Amino acid sequence: MRFLSGVFTAVLAAVPGAVRAQENDRFSADVVASAGYSNNPFTLVGDDTESALVSVDLLPRYQRLTERSALTLSGAASFQRYLRRYSNNESYSVAADYSLRASEQVTAHTRLDLVSAVIGANNNFLPSIVGAGQAGPGIGAGTGASAGDIAPGANATVVPLTPFTDIGLFGLRNRRRSARLGGDTSIGMSAQDSLSVSGYGEIARYSRLPELGDYEAYGATLGYSRRLSERLTAGLRGSVSNFNYKLDDSDSRVFSVEATGSARLSEIWTADGAVGVTFVDSGGVRSTRQTSLSGSANLCRRGELSTLCIQGARQVTPTGLVGSQYVTTVGANWSRRLDERENVSLNGNYSNVGSGDSRRLPGDLALQTEYAQAVAGYDRQINRRLRFVASVNYRRLFGDNEGRPEDFGGQLGISYRIGDPQ
Numbered sequence: 001m002r003f004l005s006g007v008f009t010a011v012l013a014a015v016p017g018a019v020r021a022q023e024n025d026r027f028s029a030d031v032v033a034s035a036g037y038s039n040n041p042f043t044l045v046g047d048d049t050e051s052a053l054v055s056v057d058l059l060p061r062y063q064r065l066t067e068r069s070a071l072t073l074s075g076a077a078s079f080q081r082y083l084r085r086y087s088n089n090e091s092y093s094v095a096a097d098y099s100l101r102a103s104e105q106v107t108a109h110t111r112l113d114l115v116s117a118v119i120g121a122n123n124n125f126l127p128s129i130v131g132a133g134q135a136g137p138g139i140g141a142g143t144g145a146s147a148g149d150i151a152p153g154a155n156a157t158v159v160p161l162t163p164f165t166d167i168g169l170f171g172l173r174n175r176r177r178s179a180r181l182g183g184d185t186s187i188g189m190s191a192q193d194s195l196s197v198s199g200y201g202e203i204a205r206y207s208r209l210p211e212l213g214d215y216e217a218y219g220a221t222l223g224y225s226r227r228l229s230e231r232l233t234a235g236l237r238g239s240v241s242n243f244n245y246k247l248d249d250s251d252s253r254v255f256s257v258e259a260t261g262s263a264r265l266s267e268i269w270t271a272d273g274a275v276g277v278t279f280v281d282s283g284g285v286r287s288t289r290q291t292s293l294s295g296s297a298n299l300c301r302r303g304e305l306s307t308l309c310i311q312g313a314r315q316v317t318p319t320g321l322v323g324s325q326y327v328t329t330v331g332a333n334w335s336r337r338l339d340e341r342e343n344v345s346l347n348g349n350y351s352n353v354g355s356g357d358s359r360r361l362p363g364d365l366a367l368q369t370e371y372a373q374a375v376a377g378y379d380r381q382i383n384r385r386l387r388f389v390a391s392v393n394y395r396r397l398f399g400d401n402e403g404r405p406e407d408f409g410g411q412l413g414i415s416y417r418i419g420d421p422q
Contacts, residue, residue: 028420029060032389034126034413041086041122043170043397045404048085055080055411057126072097078123091117105188116177119320120170125393126411127345127377163313163329164351166320167371170397171404175207176320196223196237206320210246213320217243223260231264237274243318249283252324254316256294273297278316282324292326306336325354341381348374370398379415387415 033056040049055078062073073096080089093115100108117123166176184198199220206213219242225235236259243252258276265271275295282289296313312330319325331349338344350372373395380388392410 024065026063026420029058029418030415032057032126032413032415034411036409036411038122038407038409040405040407042173043120043407045171049405051082051084051086053080053082068101070099089118089121091123108185110183113180116175119166119174119176122407125375125391126389126413127379127391163327164371165317165327165353167351167353167369169320172208176204178202178204192227194225215243215245215318217241217318225260233262235260243324252280252282255279258295268303269301271299280316280324308334328352343379345377372396384421385417389413389415
């Protein structure tokens with residue numbers, strides 16, 4: 001908790017005027033206490049893997065809005081205690097997100113994410129509390145929607161599509177700590193044309209096999225788009241990334257060129273995506289060297305009472321075992337407000353990392369390369385600050401998976417909001 005409060009204080013001090021009380025400043029914190037069951041919470045190999053658990057989650061959020069800018073600081077701390085076999089499990093994340101409209105032609109955005117979590121652990125499958133702003137890295141393709149895009153009055157949230165890049169490390173209770181800083185700027189060159197520039201840097205550290213997994217990554221993207229009509233935009237972008245590992249001759253350089261587009265299909269349907277080719281120059285023994293198609297696609301429906309998004313992405317990412325691989329991810333998420341107090345949600349996704357000999361260890365030991373999960377959630381507001389939350393989930397690793405039970409379970413809990421009740 002000292003770590004979380006220290007980061008929040010540092011970020012607030014770094015943003016001019018952010019600590020001054022304003023009528024557009026909002027602070028809230030959700031405290032969630034829950035109990036549940038998991039058949040294989042750490043995706044282990046063995047016969048006796050199940051356990052009941054109790055958990056406490058803290059989700060603080062601060063937001064400051066002005067006419068031209070928006071600052072959001074959010075965090076998540078989860079503490080789990082298992083009633084048999086396993087030791088306690090904790091996960092933490094902090095995010096700082098800042099957007100600025102410098103002029104009618106220029107916008108800028110930056111985001112910092114700090115995350116510490118055990119790879120493959122059943123950290124939390126409870127439904128997101130509306131407005132909680134749970135912290136987490138924006139990795140992979142965007143959703144094509146954000147909470148601000150939902151029609152007024154809709155208590156529906158869109159779950160980001162998250163590729164699982166370290167499937168091969170599931171079951172080892174390997175903790176991954178990462179810091180990622182990214183930013184982008186968009187410049188309107190005319191009423192129809194715009195130019196965008198973005199960049200990022202990331203550091204990842206692993207508690208086990210750090211000499212094989214630890215890496216630094218950085219990259220940049222340059223893009224151009226043109227509005228063809230009120231509903232259609234098309235463009236082109238190019239990007240370059242470097243993934244650097246500790247071992248000699250294990251680094252990767254990735255180049256991609258993609259055509260981009262977005263469309264408003266109707267008042268409630270939108271689509272966006274990109275398609276192109278990616279080139280990989282790598283010295284890593286377990287890195288891909290393929291030139292392959294890459295891109296992303298998002299189709300979203302935002303209604304007054306519900307949202308639905310179908311998403312897909314294929315991209316090259318670093319992994320925690322000396323190698324960059326193509327990660328293919330598909331998913332869908334749906335949420336609906338049943339009435340003034342009740343919401344339901346469904347989401348699921350599938351990830352595939354690499355293929356063939358590139359995902360085998362010495363001795364012909366196969367790494368897991370495929371993972372799928374599905375979650376159903378329900379929440380009901382009891383009063384302005386108190387909410388009942390529940391979920392059921394299913395997770396499975398595919399491939400050479402003998403002796404590893406699938407994971408299924410559920411949780412029931414109560415959430416209490418401190419601060420701004422909205």
